[in-house]
Amino acid sequence: MSLHVYANFVTPYGTAANNRAETDGNITTLQKILWLGHPHSTVSAEAIRFSLRRRLADLEDSGTNRRWNETERTNSWEDPEFRGWDTDSGKTYIDDDLLGYMRAEAAKTEGTTSTKVRRAVLELTRAVSLTPWNGDVTFNAASPGATPAAVRGKDKFKHPVPYGCEVHATRYQYGMSLTPESLREKSRAASAIDALCHLGTVAGNQGRFLYDFSPDAVVFRLTHDPAPRILYCFESNDHGKTVSVDQLLARLDSGDIQIEELIGGVSDFESPLYQQLKNRGLETMGVKAACASVLDRMSKLIGIEAQP
């Protein structure tokens, strides 16, 4: 048997200018994908992983193997050769255990096994906006001299530099898959889930758009089923103001998902989402309480420590 923990998170409503695409003229663009027929803004899984690793580095007593150095703008490593994985008792780090690693020069021939490659036990999906992007662009002007590279000539420090910035007032949703028993230290599963429930900022456009990825609502599923069946289950019928889970309820009706496998977390007990989940008989509580409940249930199922 293999226990899988799946989750689908949705962020609060906010103004995003996250994870930019290539600048187009003097417009700072958003990354967009076509989603259900309309352009939606998106944030890569790598950006969320980066933020998760940074949070784990702050929370874990033994730290992480790689830690982002803001001054050097590169990673500082504890064990860049991943030597801790050579033996069963070697010292390993939580980020390598959860997110995997690879030294590209490790494999010389096909089929040889290597201790320099480890597949992630925790996978995150790309975040996709809950509502389509309607083309919002803000007009801005950088102060005189703030961006000298953008102006030529002798007056480069005299005039403000006009530029546009694509923005999206929306929520983002993204999914997670975790098989806790595959970890070197199973208790790290609890740290991962806890960190995701308190994620904080992801990507962002310097200091101007600190978009909070801590979940406004979450649906967890603990199951032996190899397919999550709850990814991107949130939707909105009022331009992102409130969230609903009609697809998820249809899945419950069809028998694809059992209600006992699910735990819901919401930040507002007055919200229509809370009513929708509650009316359907789904165990629903606050986001932090849902996180604690998942950890408790997981610990009982596989015998790990409940609290990170």
Next chain:
Amino acid sequence: MIGVRVTVPVSCFRKGYAREYLETHLLPPPATCYGFLLSLVGECDRKRHIGCRVTAGLISTPVKSVVLRKVWRVKNPRPEARENIRPDYQELLSNLELVLWLDSAEEDRSRPTLDKRVSSTLEYPKHTHRYGGLSLGESTHLVNDVSVIKEISKLKGDLEATMFLLDARGEQTLPVWVDHVQSTNTRYVTGTIQTRNLNTLSRDEIPMIIPP
């Protein structure tokens, strides 16, 4: 022969020779489908089900988007050396709905075949030991649904899919075995992408998984 319905919210099946603009195939090559099925049943030995035949068919119409992403290459063995990183465009497919067609008639029948293991995993998931997210494409391209289409003969007559099928004069070459290290041992088959009624498929048209 069984059909496995799979939905993948976001995916990319990178063309083998795409280096600078990361183009995607419209559907997963047979080698990718095989890897996915091995992951589904928790099989780590990629040679365990040699001889099975597998191909993918599109039920939904795929939509392509392009994003800018960080791409890694090895110019310097030191991890994260600046010259190892470059920005590049990548094509993504969204809201994919597929049928994977799997036939195990020519596998080693003395052990449980892949089609039996896939059916059993989805019917009794508690009895299967597997690890990691179930992905089709890159590792972060998680699948959402997997289910077996049990009775092919009972499929509705109008159920059609756009599939990759063997054709000696076809215009597509897709891998049935991938050498991840040097690419010299990657093995391709030739075929065409055609829209077919799923009831009319014959085994000989489906690519076989064979290493070189």
